[in-house]
Amino acid sequence: MTRDIQRIAVNTGGGDAPGLNAVIRSIVLSSLRRGWEVLGIHKGYQGLLDTSKIIQLDRDSVRGITHIGGTILGTTNKGNPFAFREYTPDGGIRVHDYSERALENFRALGLDCLMVVGGEGTMEIAHRLFEMGVPVIGIPKTIDNDLEMTDYTFGFQTAVEVASDAMDRLHTTGRSHRRVMILEVMGRNAGWIALEAGIAGGAHVILIPEIPYRIENIVEKIRLRAEGGSPYSIVMVAEGAHEEGGSAIAQESGATRLQGVPQLGGVGFYLAAQIQEHIALEVRCTVLGHIQRGGSPCAFDRVLGTRLGSRAAEAAARGEFGNMVALRTPEIVLVPLSEIAGKCRTVPLTSQLIHCAEAIGINLGRQNGFS
Numbered sequence: 530m531t532r533d534i535q536r537i538a539v540n541t542g543g544g545d546a547p548g549l550n551a552v553i554r555s556i557v558l559s560s561l562r563r564g565w566e567v568l569g570i571h572k573g574y575q576g577l578l579d580t581s582k583i584i585q586l587d588r589d590s591v592r593g594i595t596h597i598g599g600t601i602l603g604t605t606n607k608g609n610p611f612a613f614r615e616y617t618p619d620g621g622i623r624v625h626d627y628s629e630r631a632l633e634n635f636r637a638l639g640l641d642c643l644m645v646v647g648g649e650g651t652m653e654i655a656h657r658l659f660e661m662g663v664p665v666i667g668i669p670k671t672i673d674n675d676l677e678m679t680d681y682t683f684g685f686q687t688a689v690e691v692a693s694d695a696m697d698r699l700h701t702t703g704r705s706h707r708r709v710m711i712l713e714v715m716g717r718n719a720g721w722i723a724l725e726a727g728i729a730g731g732a733h734v735i736l737i738p739e740i741p742y743r744i745e746n747i748v749e750k751i752r753l754r755a756e757g758g759s760p761y762s763i764v765m766v767a768e769g770a771h772e773e774g775g776s777a778i779a780q781e782s783g784a785t786r787l788q789g790v791p792q793l794g795g796v797g798f799y800l801a802a803q804i805q806e807h808i809a810l811e812v813r814c815t816v817l818g819h820i821q822r823g824g825s826p827c828a829f830d831r832v833l834g835t836r837l838g839s840r841a842a843e844a845a846a847r848g849e850f851g852n853m854v855a856l857r858t859p860e861i862v863l864v865p866l867s868e869i870a871g872k873c874r875t876v877p878l879t880s881q882l883i884h885c886a887e888a889i890g891i892n893l894g895r896q897n898g899f900s
């Protein structure tokens with residue numbers, strides 16, 4: 530599908546992640562150099578349904594934004610045009626398919642390419658739009674790092690930095706007070722943040738969604754540490770972690786009904802109560818939450834975002850639509866959206882990260898599988 534490009538648009542969808550503005554700036558600068566016009570679509574795919582807030586992105590609009598968190602275009606995780614959820618007057622939820630409207634608006638705007646920056650949900654929608662004839666290019670974002678076919682998504686390294694810094698701070702309190710300190714981090718289906726930040730921050734226990742835990746294994750680890758002269762422990766837990774035979778803990782609210790996806794959170798406090806039942810040490814829990822997603826991207830995410838953005842413009846120039854740009858160290862490559870849509874990259878149980886954690890004595894909630 531090659532075409533002479535004159536006007537492209539970019540949107541950012543799903544949860545924000547540090548590095549989004551670096552991507553937008555990179556797309557804009559590399560597109561302007563090619564003589565293209567760039568439009569910014571407000572709030573992910575929602576801005577394709579209501580086009581009244583579309584803006585022109587010029588050099589001035591992206592000046593000095595690389596280091597700024599969030600996204601100048603706004604974002605939402607409630608804007609799927611194929612399954613748009615709206616409240617009915619009686620408080621129920623109705624789901625509409627507005628994809629034809631999105632397509633009509635794309636055409637009416639005279640666009641030659643749509644660049645979508647987002648996670649798995651955003652890529653799946655991009656793939657469906659591509660199948661309807663929209664020339665799309667995907668750019669992988671998520672602090673969870675759970676997108677297939679890319680070594681890393683941008684945003685992840687910043688989240689790991691923030692979480693490992695929090696671990697350092699919890700260490701000093703844990704040690705001084707002789708407490709068990711729990712840190713709950715994000716990681717809906719995948720434990721990448723918990724695992725990397727846990728290793729970086731010297732966790733004694735790391736719980737991830739991929740390995741259901743047994744409380745007796747955690748208690749045993751804490752007890753052995755105390756008996757060995759270390760009467761404190763630091764526990765890192767991903768929000769999606771759960772007990773063997775259990776499921777992730779979620780909060781119900783009006784917002785989650787509209788979003789159609791449960792809002793995870795609470796496993797840290799649940800775990801604290803479980804541990805406290807068996808251990809004389811005081812147990813405390815900290816939930817890091819959106820602190821991991823906000824603020825300035827680290828240098829790695831700024832560079833990765835900039836590389837992905839410029840490679841996306843190059844792909845558009847070559848008419849390589851229906852693909853996502855991806856990091857295959859050291860290159861930025863293209864992978865078909867069809868191979869990413871509907872998939873989630875969890876931590877493989879054979880991962881060297883898991884092996885490494887257990888090799889140095891970190892407990893992952895199971896009997897140490899290290900040999």
Ligand code: F6P
Pocket residue numbers: 544606648671672673715716717768792793822
């Ligand atoms: O997908 C990224 C993520 O940070 C998940 O880890 C987390 O479950 C979710 O976003 C939280 O989203 P929200 O901002 O809607 O609460």
